[in-house]
Amino acid sequence: MSRAIVVIGAGPAGIAAAIAAAEAGARVTLVSDEPAGGRANWHSMGPSKIWLAAVEAYEQAVGALAMGLTVEAVPPQGELVLARIRDLSARWSTRQAEALSLAGVEWLDGFASFDGPGQVKVQDRAGLATEPLRPDAVILATGSVPQFTDILRPDGERVLATRFAGKLEEIPRDVVVIGGGATGAEFAYLFDSLGAEVTWMLDERAVLPEYPPEASALLVEALDRRGVRRVVGPATRVDRGGRGVVVIGQDGKRYAAHTAFLAMGRVPALTGLAIETIGLAPRSDGTLWTDGYGRTEAADVYAVGDVAGPPMLANYGEAQGRVAGLHAAGLPVSGFRPECVVHAVYTSPQIAKVGDAEGVAGIGHPGRIIRVRVPFHAGLHALLHPGTGWLELVLERPEGRIIGGWAVGPTAADSLAPIALAIRLRATAEQMAEVAPAVPTASELPFMAAREAVRVNGDIDAPTRQ
Numbered sequence: 001m002s003r004a005i006v007v008i009g010a011g012p013a014g015i016a017a018a019i020a021a022a023e024a025g026a027r028v029t030l031v032s033d034e035p036a037g038g039r040a041n042w043h044s045m046g047p048s049k050i051w052l053a054a055v056e057a058y059e060q061a062v063g064a065l066a067m068g069l070t071v072e073a074v075p076p077q078g079e080l081v082l083a084r085i086r087d088l089s090a091r092w093s094t095r096q097a098e099a100l101s102l103a104g105v106e107w108l109d110g111f112a113s114f115d116g117p118g119q120v121k122v123q124d125r126a127g128l129a130t131e132p133l134r135p136d137a138v139i140l141a142t143g144s145v146p147q148f149t150d151i152l153r154p155d156g157e158r159v160l161a162t163r164f165a166g167k168l169e170e171i172p173r174d175v176v177v178i179g180g181g182a183t184g185a186e187f188a189y190l191f192d193s194l195g196a197e198v199t200w201m202l203d204e205r206a207v208l209p210e211y212p213p214e215a216s217a218l219l220v221e222a223l224d225r226r227g228v229r230r231v232v233g234p235a236t237r238v239d240r241g242g243r244g245v246v247v248i249g250q251d252g253k254r255y256a257a258h259t260a261f262l263a264m265g266r267v268p269a270l271t272g273l274a275i276e277t278i279g280l281a282p283r284s285d286g287t288l289w290t291d292g293y294g295r296t297e298a299a300d301v302y303a304v305g306d307v308a309g310p311p312m313l314a315n316y317g318e319a320q321g322r323v324a325g326l327h328a329a330g331l332p333v334s335g336f337r338p339e340c341v342v343h344a345v346y347t348s349p350q351i352a353k354v355g356d357a358e359g360v361a362g363i364g365h366p367g368r369i370i371r372v373r374v375p376f377h378a379g380l381h382a383l384l385h386p387g388t389g390w391l392e393l394v395l396e397r398p399e400g401r402i403i404g405g406w407a408v409g410p411t412a413a414d415s416l417a418p419i420a421l422a423i424r425l426r427a428t429a430e431q432m433a434e435v436a437p438a439v440p441t442a443s444e445l446p447f448m449a450a451r452e453a454v455r456v457n458g459d460i461d462a463p464t465r466q
Contacts, residue, residue: 002027005328006120006135007105008112008273011038013305013317014141015096020325021139022103029133030105031112031122036096037089039143039163040314046092047085047166052186052346054081055193059348063386075195078169085166113274114138117299137300137328140288141321142273144266144306151237152178154262158245159238161262162187172196172259176247178235179263180207182345185219187261189347192226199255201247203234208345210311212358215351215408218389222349231255238262268307285309292335294324302328316341339404340424344413349389352412355404355423359394370395372429372453374445376409381440391415393429393449400429400453411442418446429453 003026007018010032022028032038040046054076061073100107108122110130115121120133146161148154154161162183171194177187180202188200208216237248244258267286278298282288287309294302302324305317319341326333344352362369373392376382389409396403405419422432432450437443
């Protein structure tokens, strides 16, 4: 008999889990108080990436002269971009709802919470409860919410956060961006590209601490050239004053601007789920412990996506959701492989990494790690689409097995997908060198790096050569 599964949350992780479980033969009910796509589609990732796509198109138009074209470049207009956000968010939500329906997932609109082990209570918007659900397994995919404090909190007018990207009708003349992570970097770049004067306030972790320092340095250099003002030292307070805001730094210095933008991280959205009734408690950082299949410490309860902890990325959550959905449905499945997830920051230049990008496997083992770097201009694609940067392939001796990579520059995120696959297949540099991607494409670089690794390190792959 097929298993009954309840998925709570309709963001990327929840949808991936629901479809995977349903296609594996389970009877799946997805409960959500938001339309398909969740906060990621309607309030955070979707709107911000549409803004970034508009800026990218504008900058391509500005640079068209270098390609022999004459294009009248007009900066993105708020009202037109917002209309596009509404349109694309609705279209993507419709596609996801259709995918759920085609997979046989039952949609239940409401607020879900636990009512003891093995029982889920669902209330509608009027607070009326439906008949309790008694599934064989529950998959929590409720996502995350921005992390604010009492004195650093958005008001939707002068103090903004990602959820207001879909309501940004006018571009502020000057803005203070608070936070040096991926969201802070993307919005510092975005506001600067839209013509605002940007002050970027960073805490002790500086810019993109989770990425290789060289990549962060190239982004900092690029934003410095564009005129972004960096301030080292966290913000402690934002005051409304006159027609704008005043941001107070830890050292007491004051930074006046029209708008402040808060990008200080996110925390799991677990409020109202009553997880204590099933014996669950979040860890000190607010996340739930999970194993490689997404199982929590409560029997038959899984957690995927942002509730399972960082990195809080849509594709990370989708990959976790698929594994949890298949496992909950009773199918044999290999565990979640975080080393195969590409992390990306959509600035200019782009920054991306996958796997053991910093060669951690080689710590304490001199000579174990091989690094091969190729510049973006080494490929024909880069000559047709100018830009600076490089891709670095990370391999492990003695076989030259590919364990990671990172890139900074145009199309950095796209260029790492072949490396992610190579990591999953435990491929070697020589095996990757035998592949011939289309030329010119962004995928040229990792294969060029593999061929360079074989050329420079002739002793690798010896056991596999025939």
